[in-house]
Amino acid sequence: MTDADLTIDDEIVARARIHAREVCREYDLEIDREALEWEVSTRARRRAGACRWNRSREVATIVLTRQAYERYEWETFAGVVRHELVHAWEFQRFGESGHGTRFREQATRLEAPRHCETFSEPRYVLRCLGSACEWSARRHRASKPVKAPDQYRCGQCGHDYEVEHAESGRTWTSASEYGGVKAALGETW
Structure with missing residues (x-):
C-alpha cells in the first residue's frame, strides 16, 4: 500500500492509535492494546465515538466517527479518543462500562470529556x-x-x-x- 492508497479512515485510525499509545504511557493506563480494535463510522450523526465489547473474544472495538474528525479540531477529537479509551479500560478490566463514578474518575485523570459536544445539527x-x-x-x-x-x-x-x-x-x-x-x-x- 502506498501513501496514495491511504484514506481519511486510515488517517483517523493511525492518529487515534498513536494518541492511545501516548495516553497509555503518559497516564499509566493499563490497556491491552493487542485486544483493542479500531473502526471508523461514516453513518453516525450524534456520537463522535463508541466502544463495543465482544465478551467471547475479550476485545474492545473503538468506533470513531469520520464526520466528527472532519469537524473537530484535533484536541477535541483526541478527547473523544481518551473518552473511548476509558470505556475500553473498563471493559477489559471489569467486563462492563458506563458513565458512573469509576468512569468519571478515570476520565478526569485522563483529561477526557464525560460527554462529547455535538458535531452535527439535528433534523x-x-x-x-x-x-x-x-x-x-x-x-x-x-x-x-x-x-x-x-x-x-x-x-x-x-x-x-x-x-x-x-x-x-x-x-x-x-x-x-x-x-x-x-x-x-x-x-x-
Missing part, C-alpha cells in the same frame, strides 16, 4: 408546550416520538410537546400532522 427539535417548562430535545432520526408526538409527553413536566423540522421550521404535534409536513416538504424532507 428535529422537540419542545415542550407547557408555559413554565423549557424542556427540549434534539433528534437526528425520525423516531417514534418524532413521528407521533401525540403518543408521548414532555420528559420533565408531562405536557404535550411539538416537533420542529429544523431545516424548514415546520412543526407538528400529531402523527397526522407529521405526515402532512413530510408530504408538503417532499424532496426537501
Whole structure:
C-alpha cells in the first residue's frame, strides 16, 4: 500500500492509535492494546465515538466517527479518543462500562470529556408546550416520538410537546400532522 492508497479512515485510525499509545504511557493506563480494535463510522450523526465489547473474544472495538474528525479540531477529537479509551479500560478490566463514578474518575485523570459536544445539527427539535417548562430535545432520526408526538409527553413536566423540522421550521404535534409536513416538504424532507 502506498501513501496514495491511504484514506481519511486510515488517517483517523493511525492518529487515534498513536494518541492511545501516548495516553497509555503518559497516564499509566493499563490497556491491552493487542485486544483493542479500531473502526471508523461514516453513518453516525450524534456520537463522535463508541466502544463495543465482544465478551467471547475479550476485545474492545473503538468506533470513531469520520464526520466528527472532519469537524473537530484535533484536541477535541483526541478527547473523544481518551473518552473511548476509558470505556475500553473498563471493559477489559471489569467486563462492563458506563458513565458512573469509576468512569468519571478515570476520565478526569485522563483529561477526557464525560460527554462529547455535538458535531452535527439535528433534523428535529422537540419542545415542550407547557408555559413554565423549557424542556427540549434534539433528534437526528425520525423516531417514534418524532413521528407521533401525540403518543408521548414532555420528559420533565408531562405536557404535550411539538416537533420542529429544523431545516424548514415546520412543526407538528400529531402523527397526522407529521405526515402532512413530510408530504408538503417532499424532496426537501
